[in-house]
Amino acid sequence: MLGWALTFLIIALIAAAMGFGGIAGASAGIAQILFVLFLILFVVAMVVRALRGTPPL
Structure with missing residues (x-):
């Protein structure tokens, strides 16, 4: 999901640069x-x- 957010951010930057x-x-x-x-x-x-008690990585 983070990859999709970055993809749309890059699309937005390119579109803004092109007007x-x-x-x-x-x-x-x-x-x-x-x-x-x-x-x-x-x-x-x-x-x-x-809450499950699994230690974080």
């Missing part, structure tokens, strides 16, 4: 949503792992 504001804004918005979703799932996974 496509609408596509750049949409891609940046998607990248932000995916990044936040990644962070939430990461935190949930760490909490579940801690």
Whole structure:
């Protein structure tokens, strides 16, 4: 999921450099949503792992 967020971020940067504001804004918005979703799932996974008693890597 983090890879998809980075992909959309790169698409947004390229589109902004070429002057496509609408596509750049949409891609940046998607990248932000995916990044936040990644962070939430990461935190949930760490909490579940801690509650199970499995030591972190």
